[in-house]
Amino acid sequence: ERRLETDGLVHERVSLSPDTASEPLARYVYRFASSLLSSVKGKDKERIAKQVELTNQFLQWLSGPDGAAEEDQVTAERLLQVHRQGDARLGTGQVQRPSIPLRHSDLIVNGPKDLRVGREIQHELASADRVDVLVSFVKWSGFVELRDALRAFSDRHGGAPPLRVLTTTYMGATDHEALDALIELGADVRVNYDTRRTRLHAKAWLFHRETGFSTGVIGSSNLSYAALRDGCEWNVRLSNVDNPAILKKFEATFEQYWDEAAFEPYDRERFIKVLAARRSSQLDALAAVVRLHPYPHQTAVLQALEAERLNGHNKNLVVAATGTGKTVMAALDYKALCKRLGGRPSLLFVAHRREILTKSQATYRAALGDGNFGELLTGSDKPLVGRHVFASIQSLHGRRLEDLAPDAYDVVVVDEFHHSEAATYTALLNHLDPRILLGLTATPERTDGQSILHWFGHRVAAESRLWDALDQGLLVPFQYFGVDDKTDLSQVDFRAGRYSVASLEKVYTADEHRARHVLRALSERVRNPAEMRALGFCVSVKHAAFMAAFFNRHGLPAVSVTGDTPTAAREAAVKQLAAGELCAIFTVDVFNEGVDIPSVDTVLFLRPTESATLYLQQLGRGLRLHEDKSCLTVLDFIGRANRSFRFDRRFRALMGGGTRAEVSKAVEDGFPRLPSGCSIQLEEEAQRSVLENIKRTLSNWSALAEDLVEDWPLATFLERADVDLRELYLTRRSFSQLRQQRGFVQDVADNAITRALPRTVHVDDEDRLSHWRWWLDQARPPKPDPTDPRQVMFFALLGQSRRKLDELGDFFDELWSDPVLMSELRQLFALLDDRRRKPTYVLPGLPFQVHATYSRDEVSAGLVEVRKGKLLRTQGGVFKCDRHRCDVLFVTLEKDEKDFTPTTLYNDYPMSQRRFHWESQGNTRLESSTGQRYRNPPDGWRILLFARQAKKDERGETMPYLFLGPVRCVSATGERPIQIVWELEREMPAAWFNEVKIAAA
Structure with a gap:
């Protein structure tokens, strides 16, 4: 510390956490002990003997009065290898060891004088007990390179090797012959069948060893000959001895991927069909073989709908951002209703375009596994039976609507429900009286100010955030830049929650200073503005025309499109932008929703938008997937705001929620937690303006x-x-x-x-x-x-x-x-x-509801655990309750709020919605009474699991626990502590799992 002060360096201190103090202290002791032992003098044998003696003395002292156990004492010999009888190679009596010692990590670069990753994988396989593999693609050439080592691994396990492989059909690069061969060897192979995109770019092998000397290879090599042998590839070989946290994280992430619905068991026939459909661009054929599974965010919506109906709310609105899969959710909800109501309830699905109806019908067919489900009712299509109908709103009016019995359909689904205030929709909704009404929209706030919530008792049943779609790769990621536009709006008229349009227009069009700043920001943030396809959202018609004229004068073809623009001219502008003939369209609330231009790659926010919903609608115009863009560039021009303006609303929308305190912290920290691929950067002055604005109202x-x-x-x-x-x-x-x-x-x-x-x-x-x-x-x-x-x-x-x-x-x-x-x-x-939006379930014999949330004191109160007349305030992570014959486990996933602590982060974590990895107390052995009770509880004894994300919430209050319910042990390894995998009686809530899981979606 004195040296730091001498060098003029600023340092920061933080108190050690009881949960994580052992790690930095042990590292310090290691450095100190290593230096001390290396300084021991003497001849080789004497020196080694003295080092061993000093080490054992230290262990004796550290172990306390009882001293270290004999097996914990060190000797002058180093363990080289451990293997079972019969594992050794014929005639050698030894197992092939990896070139890199099992206790060390190293970088493999496939260089002429370096190790080759393929050969090292062969050596690792020779001593592994279990193997997990994660690669984007598997080539026949790569399999052949490792075939002998894989066959030997399989033979050692009697033809049923614990070998798990995750791969994809992305780009059609995987050879089905290689997967067939892996299956023949006994491997368990799961495949992501989406050929159009993949989030799996990782290439990694994990070699589990029961001795604790597990290793991993993580890097750039897929399973191909070139990657394994002579490609310019970099891979890190990691050891559990010197990098245990990374291997723990690898294991935890792999387990979560393995249980994801997107990875399905390999099916040779289906695999070949998927690749054939991709090569011939037969999208319908591709859809027929890609099965419908809910993403976690969709499961959360389905659970919310279930809870609403259990609570008597049968008219429900789902607000789902563009790209989150509204129709998929509706189809899977109908599938669940079939199970709940029995049979196939009559269905009316209403939309305003035939294209939407045909896609929706295909989605329902995929969800139900019935290629003949449903009929169309449009101007050119007439149903024969009429029990399950996908109808255009234009076909449901006049005499046809009058002749339709109000209760003709059990289930009515209305897509794009924000159109409901139009006369045709209003007439339909007033006429029908279904058992179940489901409205779908990305736009709960209409630009004409009319509310749609009165159809649903003024409540939203469930929301699927833009964040969720980004995290699942259903939309392109965004790069957001908050640019200081040098304007001062602090004195601009602000009433009823919004700026005066006339006053803003005057500021923005008085001269070209701000417009020049917009061009300068584009030149710095966009690769080639002349090739961009941008939407610019302006404050008024005059402002939009002003910006279009300015861009045209500076060589960037642009037009303004407003509510006054004729339909033909508007459609022509959209086509020109998509074709690259225009660089930008400037608009005023015209492209908020309903216009799909997937090629838009730049969004310009040229006005302070008060509504978070409107802000997300405008952002969503650029988030559609398109083959010519990898991300959306967002430029948000931020000035000094009026005191009453709320910056927190737009950043809360971008972050997917949160209080003002959480938003403020994210702004200060540079938005560290965003969906994969997304970034938010604020220029220094813009950041200062935003923080001042948020903190002014924070807890005020x-x-x-x-x-x-x-x-x-x-x-x-x-x-x-x-x-x-x-x-x-x-x-x-x-x-x-x-x-x-x-x-x-x-x-x-x-x-x-x-x-x-x-x-x-x-x-x-x-x-x-x-x-x-x-x-x-x-x-x-x-x-x-x-x-x-x-x-x-x-x-x-x-x-x-x-x-x-x-x-x-x-x-x-x-x-x-x-x-x-x-x-x-x-x-x-x-x-x-x-506000309850998730189903909870009764736990017989106790007053707790599975999936409800409780403080620790409430748990003690529910058990009525009393000591000296007062409620027992339990301490630690476990509590044995003899009165109710249960063990109660309290788990905090993030052990230390002060620092990122990888060594403890992966002790306790959800492996999937059904399985949870947990580490017992540090002194628990497998054969102790506690260890045996965890593994094989007596009849009537229950293990109850309560979990929370962190110790404190954003308010500084103690965070309550989510009750995950009763669990049973499915595996227990190691001891002091024991690593246990619990299986939950009920899947944990999808929204919570999505929030706390380690793996990217």
Whole structure:
């Protein structure tokens, strides 16, 4: 530290975390001990003996009073290899060892004087117990190169080798003969059958060894002769001894890929058909052999729809960003309804174009595995049966609609539901009365200001974020640049949540200064502006015309397209842009939705957009996949904003959600967590403007009070002020106290209950909320019963954990004597009840709902674990509850918020939605009573798994746990600690898995 100060370097300190301190301390000890041991003097044998003696003395001291076990003592010999009888090569008595020692890592470059990766893989196979392979493609030439080593590996395992291979059909590069040969050897092969795109560019081998000396090869080599032998390839050979965290991460990521629906068991006939269809560009044939599986974000939507219907909401709106697969979700939802309702419920699917109808019909057929499902009803198509109909809205009017019985269809699906306020849609929706109504839209906010939510009880059932589609590779990634445009909007008129259009227009068209800045930014960020296909979103018709004229004067062909532009001229402009005859179209809210130009590769935000939904719609115009673009370039021109403008809304939209605090942190940190391939960069001045704007309103009690212009109910305030519920309670004060500040109520309590309100917003199951809401609606409190787990959970949730349980009655009396606080709790719990969007499931014998969320105190309360009259406050990651015959496991996935800590990150993690990898306490052995109970629990004994992402949430509050439910052990290896793979009784919620999984989508 003194040397750093002498050199004039600034340093930063952070306290060690109890979860991760062992790693940096051990590294320091290693460096110190290595230096000390190397300084020992003497002849070779004497020197080695002294080094061994010093090492054993240190181990004895470090092990404490009992000393180190004899097997932990070191000797002057180094273990060279361990193998089973019969594994050795004929006549040698030895197993072929890798050229690189098993305890070391190295770089292999296939150079003339270097190792060849193919030969090293052969050597690694000779001593591996299990092998996992991940490659983009497998060539016959590569298989032949490794065939003898693979056959020997197979023979050692009796023809059933633990060899797993993940590969793809991308570009048609994989040879089916190579996969056939791997299958013949006994390998388990899974393939991603999407030939058009792949997210799998990794090439890696993992060689598991039960001795702990596992190794991996990660680099550039696919399974081809050139890559293995003489290609200009770089690969890193990693050892579990010196790089355990990387191999743990490899193993965890591979397991998650292996369980993804996108990777399916190899089917020779199907594989050949897929490649043949790709080579002949037969897209229909390709669709016929590519099976329909939900992506995780689609599964989350399906689960939300299930929950809504279980709660009695049968008219539901799904808001899904462009490219997230709305029709796929609708088709899979119908498949689930078939199972739930029995048979094939009658179906009416409505859209406004025949092209959409034919694609939708094909999607439903793929989902149901029925190539004859459904009939078309359009101007030229008439159904014969009419039970499952894909109809154009134009065909459903007049006499045909009048003759249709309101209950003729069990299920009605309306695509592009934002058109519902048009007369034809309104007439249809008013006429029909289906059992199930499903609306699909990417555009819940109409540009004409009319709401569509009244058809759905003013609620959105589920949303599929743009983020999800990007993460799954369904859209091209974006490169976002926030550019300081040197304008000052701080004094521009801002009313009713938006800038004055006339005032903005005056600023932007007064001279060419800003327009020149736009051109300069394009020249710096776009490879060749003359070849770009850009959409520029402007503030007004005059602004759009101004920008088009400016671009034309500077040699970039452009036009302006507005609501006044004739349809023919608008369509011509779109064609010219797609053909490359135009570089840019400048518009005002015309291309927000409904116009598909996949070749658009640049989006210019030339106005401050107040609506996050509108912002995403405009961004989405450039995110469609297209063969000529690898990403979308986004230039957002940011000036100094009016104090009332909300920058957090657009960045919250880009990030896929979050509070203002989370957005502020992301802006400061450079947006470290974005979908794969995406980036957000803010110029220094733009970043400063954004941060000042966000922090001005961040947890600002006075600003919240200003937003409460009337004595609104809680839900109304959150909607009108556009404040997140968690954000309100981020202030650690109550809504009632906010009302008091505005003079709407008097004498609001400030006590343990009000201070506990921020810790209630996680409650998300019908069981707790229905009981508590019923109590709060009664004039008198329930009769106190310290043995009733729901009463005790209510007691704990509202900040009473430190009180004795015999004070339960006093607590009820205190609460019921405060009508203001009672009113807030009623409103809060009603809001939480209305926001429930995932199904939860009863756990017999306990008051917990699987997939509901609980604080640690609530878990103790639910078990009614009492010590000395008070609730037991459990510590550590495990708790044995004899009373209810269960072990409760508390898991925090991110052990340390301060640093990225790879050594602990991969101890506990979800391997798939059904399997969870967990590490026991450090002193647990396989044969101990605890280890045996985990592996083979007695009859009636349950292992209950609670998990959370981190210790603290963005508010600094202790993060609650998601109850993943009962689990059973499917494998247990090692000891002190034991590595256990749990199988869940129920798949974990898709949205949570998607959030916490390690692997990219």
